[in-house]
Amino acid sequence: MEGTxxxxxxxxxxxxLATGHGSAFAIDEYTTATVELFTDEAGYTGEVDGAPDADTRLVERCIEYVVDAHGSKVVGEPPVVGGHVRTESEVPMASGLKSSSAAANATVMASLDALDATDRMTREDMARLGVMAARDVGVTITGAFDDASASMLGGVTVTDNDADKVLSREAVDWDVLVWTPPEQSFSADADVDRCKRIAPMAHLVEDLALDGEYGRAMTVNGLAFCAALDFDTDPIVEAMDRVYGVSLSGTGPSFTAVGDRETLEAIRDQWDERPGTTLLTTTQTEGTHTV
Known part of the structure; x- marks a missing residue:
């Protein structure tokens, strides 16, 4: 049995990180998971294309959870007892672009696809299962349901991560500029206590996002969390008077800006002067899908 x-x-x-409420938007860059399930070979394994030493516990746990829920319900087949997942990604790991959430979502849906069981869970529940696996293996502090829901559903979501609840979702059509420095930043290592001190700004950002003022919300979030996490605000200041919104993405180190393409191309010329890579892409509204 195989699914992708x-x-x-x-x-x-x-x-x-500040309040337990978050918001994220899907972008048109992907992590793909191919899952094989076995009825005669116990245990779960994983591999990441191009990264032989990568931690694969999250995606392995995702397969296990799907199989625990649905693997013994395939009519006329013996129960699934093992599986293997291989992920390939356009998204650099530990860059603030939700690579873990994308890997978990892709693995959950690919596992259900292998079981011919994608109709047995809602898309929100698929995201919740991946979040549960992420918490279980310790790769997230907040549970990252905001990231997972945006990746699974597409568009922009606002969420209560403590309750794993989507507060709002909207399809958006933005051009997106991403700058990713060469260093990595793992969200599990972030200074949570310091982030909680900027909760008043986070509440303001949430109010703006729930009112559909996503651009202003992004920029306030970016300035506040750069201060809390000790990132340079120069990329934000360079762009903020010319774009819809610009922010540190996640706990960094990537920055994202949204606006019209011509303006983003001009900002890209500035951001290209820094070490790392830039990418000009768009938002994505379909969410996670089988291949």
Whole structure:
């Protein structure tokens, strides 16, 4: 039994570290997972294309959870007892672009696809299952339901991560500029206590996002979390008077800006002067899908 699914990366509108509420938007870059399930070979394994030493516990746990829920319900077949997942990604790991959420979403849907069981779970519940696996293996602080929901559903979502509840979702059509420095930043290592001190700004960002003022929300979020997480605000200041919104994405190190393409191309010329890579892409509204 084999299934394949692709999940989009995402950028941040509101980081959930301060209050437990977050917001993110899907972008047109993908992590793809191919899952094989076995009825005669016990255990779960994983591999990441091009990264032989990568931690694969999250995607392995995702397969296990899907199989625990649905693997013994395939009519006329013996129960599934093992599986293997291989992921390939356009999204750099630990860059703030929700690579873990995308990998989990793709793996969950690919596992269900292998079981011919994608109709047995809602898309929100698929995202919740991946979040549960992420919490279980310790790769997230907040549960990252904001990131997972944006990647799974597409568009921009606002969420209560403590309750794993989508507060709002809207399809958006933005051009997106991403700058990713060469260093990595793992969300599990972020200074949560320091982030909680900017909760008043996070509440303001949430209010803006729920009112559909996503651009202003992004920019306030970016300035606040750059201060809390000790990132340079220069990329935001360079762009903020010319774009719809610009922010640190997640706990960094990537920055994202949304606006019209011609303006973003001009900002890209500035951001290209820094070490790392830039990418000009768009938002994505389909969410995670089988391939």
């Amino acid at each position: 699914a692709a999940a989009p990366a995402a950028g941040t509108v509101l980081n959930a």
